Amino acid sequence: MGSGKIAAAAPKNRNRQRAGFIAACTIPALVLYAVFVLYPTITVFYTAFFSQTSLGGSSRTFVGFDNFIGVFQNSQFLESLGNQFFLIVVVTIITMVAAMFFAALLTQSNLKEKPFYRTVFFFPNVLAIVVIGTLFVQIYDPTNGLLNAIVSVFTGSESHIAWLGEDRFTILWCVAFAMVWQAIGYYMVMYMSGMDSISPELYEVADLEGMGKFKQFFKITLPLMWEVVRVTLVFFIISTINMSYTFATVMTPENMDVPLTFVYKQAYAGNNYGFGMAATTIMFIISFALALLSNKLTARDD
Amino acid sequence: MSKVKRVLTALLAASVAATMAVGATGCEKVDDASSAAGTGTASTDSTESGSGESTGDISGELKLAVFQGGYGLDIWNQIADEFEAEHPDVTVTVTGDTDIGNVLRPQIINGDAPDFIYLASTNPSGLLQSLETDHLVMDLTDIFEEDGLKDKIIDGVLDGPTYQPYGDGKIYAAPLFFSVNGMWYDSNLFEKNSWEVPETWDDAFALADQAKEQGIAMYTYAAANAPAYNESVIWPMIATIGGKDKLDAIFNYEEGAWNDPAVTETLNIFQQMHDGGYLLEGTMGMTHTQSQQQWLQDKALFIPNGAWIQNEMADSPRADGFQFGVMAAPKTDASQQQAIWFQTEEMYIPTDAENPEAAKEFIKFLYTDDIVKEMAEATNALPPLKNCLELVDGLVDDATYASAELGLSDDMVQVSGGFANTSATDITIRSDFFQGVGSILNGDMTVADLQAQMEQESQELAQLVTAQQGLEEGASSEEAAE
Numbered sequence: 098m099g100s101g102k103i104a105a106a107a108p109k110n111r112n113r114q115r116a117g118f119i120a121a122c123t124i125p126a127l128v129l130y131a132v133f134v135l136y137p138t139i140t141v142f143y144t145a146f147f148s149q150t151s152l153g154g155s156s157r158t159f160v161g162f163d164n165f166i167g168v169f170q171n172s173q174f175l176e177s178l179g180n181q182f183f184l185i186v187v188v189t190i191i192t193m194v195a196a197m198f199f200a201a202l203l204t205q206s207n208l209k210e211k212p213f214y215r216t217v218f219f220f221p222n223v224l225a226i227v228v229i230g231t232l233f234v235q236i237y238d239p240t241n242g243l244l245n246a247i248v249s250v251f252t253g254s255e256s257h258i259a260w261l262g263e264d265r266f267t268i269l270w271c272v273a274f275a276m277v278w279q280a281i282g283y284y285m286v287m288y289m290s291g292m293d294s295i296s297p298e299l300y301e302v303a304d305l306e307g308m309g310k311f312k313q314f315f316k317i318t319l320p321l322m323w324e325v326v327r328v329t330l331v332f333f334i335i336s337t338i339n340m341s342y343t344f345a346t347v348m349t350p351e352n353m354d355v356p357l358t359f360v361y362k363q364a365y366a367g368n369n370y371g372f373g374m375a376a377t378t379i380m381f382i383i384s385f386a387l388a389l390l391s392n393k394l395t396a397r398d399d
Numbered sequence: 400m401s402k403v404k405r406v407l408t409a410l411l412a413a414s415v416a417a418t419m420a421v422g423a424t425g426c427e428k429v430d431d432a433s434s435a436a437g438t439g440t441a442s443t444d445s446t447e448s449g450s451g452e453s454t455g456d457i458s459g460e461l462k463l464a465v466f467q468g469g470y471g472l473d474i475w476n477q478i479a480d481e482f483e484a485e486h487p488d489v490t491v492t493v494t495g496d497t498d499i500g501n502v503l504r505p506q507i508i509n510g511d512a513p514d515f516i517y518l519a520s521t522n523p524s525g526l527l528q529s530l531e532t533d534h535l536v537m538d539l540t541d542i543f544e545e546d547g548l549k550d551k552i553i554d555g556v557l558d559g560p561t562y563q564p565y566g567d568g569k570i571y572a573a574p575l576f577f578s579v580n581g582m583w584y585d586s587n588l589f590e591k592n593s594w595e596v597p598e599t600w601d602d603a604f605a606l607a608d609q610a611k612e613q614g615i616a617m618y619t620y621a622a623a624n625a626p627a628y629n630e631s632v633i634w635p636m637i638a639t640i641g642g643k644d645k646l647d648a649i650f651n652y653e654e655g656a657w658n659d660p661a662v663t664e665t666l667n668i669f670q671q672m673h674d675g676g677y678l679l680e681g682t683m684g685m686t687h688t689q690s691q692q693q694w695l696q697d698k699a700l701f702i703p704n705g706a707w708i709q710n711e712m713a714d715s716p717r718a719d720g721f722q723f724g725v726m727a728a729p730k731t732d733a734s735q736q737q738a739i740w741f742q743t744e745e746m747y748i749p750t751d752a753e754n755p756e757a758a759k760e761f762i763k764f765l766y767t768d769d770i771v772k773e774m775a776e777a778t779n780a781l782p783p784l785k786n787c788l789e790l791v792d793g794l795v796d797d798a799t800y801a802s803a804e805l806g807l808s809d810d811m812v813q814v815s816g817g818f819a820n821t822s823a824t825d826i827t828i829r830s831d832f833f834q835g836v837g838s839i840l841n842g843d844m845t846v847a848d849l850q851a852q853m854e855q856e857s858q859e860l861a862q863l864v865t866a867q868q869g870l871e872e873g874a875s876s877e878e879a880a881e
Contacts, residue, residue: 148822148823149823150528150529150532150533150823151504151525151529152504152507152508152529152530152533152535153508153533154529154530154532154533154534154535155533155534155535156532156533156534156822156823157533167825168825171825173827234686237684238684238689239680239681239682239684239685239689240681240685240689240693240698257680257681258681258684259622259623259680259681259682259683259684259685260684261623261684262622262623262681262682262683262684262685262841263683263684264843349623350623350624351622351623351624351625351626351830351834352622352623352683352684362523362827362830363825363827365500365523365524365525366523366524366525367525367824367825367827368525368528368529368532368823369823369824369825370529371823372823372825
């Protein structure tokens, strides 16, 4: 097929070689991606249009958009979605501000203990999320928990607050705190590497010009690491959605749902698999849209 | 450039097709290999053990898939060996997992179902419910008709929608274990203070007022991760106050079932617990282990639970002289006949099983006296048989035996079962109800609110019931048969 042309045109031949090389490098990954990500994802979208069990047996019937309509009419889903937005916003803002603050502190100051702090902050990332969840369940324990012990010291009477069994927002703040604690070190390290790539001369000049540290951060540090911030924003949205499933499963199995725990309960224990897949599809679209939105909002004109 | 693109796309398409083909043939190969290995072991085994007396014409491989509980798989392997000894032509393989439901699901979808499954319907994987909805479980009625097995099973156990999912009087699952769930207390604490075990809720609240002086709360439960443990109190109470029919009405979504005075009276007890501060502080945030630990240290008088609690908490610190005691949920009036809640665990055969005859034989084998005794000794679990007490005497722990004695006593009404099956729905009535009970205890909801919510959900579900005859008719035909 067209071998005569290749022999005639040397640059085309090189092009073809290059194409072969690119193909050899990308195809294995692409195939894996297609088999393990694209195919299952499309199956989920497809299943969402059926009423069926998790086995997809004889009871399977096509129901069109009924599942999607049902999801939006389900008050428990809407509440779990509210919880999810709360966690995304709160965890992102607190983690981002705190991680940036510590990153700036560690890069700007010439602390001797810098590597030590870096390790300490990063440490929670080494632990499995299930372990962190269990750890915080112990901290929030109504009878022997650390938090109640601290409260007792301040109030002077024995405290037995059921942190993970109180009203919705107490529970959400408790879970959010655990998630921030888990995430902070990871983003701090990312921001630190962004800050380290900024030339120190800029700060020297700024110092000479009499610019305050605070102003330096907003005029030099933040603009020059904006791309890192953009990337982490997308990370925040995706990872908060994913990790809140594990945190909610471990910390609040019955007292607070996020959309993904709702999906699990509906699809398996509730024997309502198609409906669960519709909720999953909706969550996919929402997280995709959020990631896109954050990318658009933070884009700069230059 | 366009040529490069075209070549790339072609290569991609080809490679995707290639991997899929490889995947498909790969699967087949694995299947072939495993079945070949299966018959291989079967033949060697039959030559090895020819001593056992052959009781049927079953042969081949029998694949068991069992939920791996706290007691491990040893007992299943042991029973498998004994079954092989009795049926030399059969080779038994045992697969166990703590998450066996999710292990089995892909296998069943691929048509590679085991011959026998033991996994309770209460498991969060919802496997039995899915199998029943898709008509993928085998009719086991003949097992129960044979040798009068049905009459040996404790009355009422086989009536529920889990056992008779289609309401046609046919049985699709077999009960392996049952437990008597009630309100547990420290009998040593009661003796020490010369407190009487309360017969009515008035007695219970009066007792709680005394206990409060010693800093002991009345009630705690697994609000944070298993609020449905309250069913051991609520379902039998409804039956105690209004009779078994009232509970059946609820389970079959009958109109007005939730507004019945028996339900109101039952829920009012929980309202009273909230109003009088009878719930152990912090309960709403406690998991089953946390609440059981508090109770074990005499921080609360009562906890709703099953006899597994003694085994589960075997290594936990406890109050000096602690002794497990169990009672049925109190009455609201001394003249009522007390009801008690039975919970069962199921075993079943998928329709895709390759060796259903051997699996049926195995289920019968599990009901024989010797195996029942072995099982009870190893697992501390009770067989759902009428002569359960004499069978397990001396083999199970004190708490389990005491609970069986209480549950099977003549002046106790035994209730079990569950909500009638419906077509696919996002209404989760059972969990919504027990969440709601938590909200009453938390002060977030009134009894009337919860009843209204339940009545509404119930009426929606009534439209979706799949088995038209439902639970009630199954129960009455059962009674007629006796």
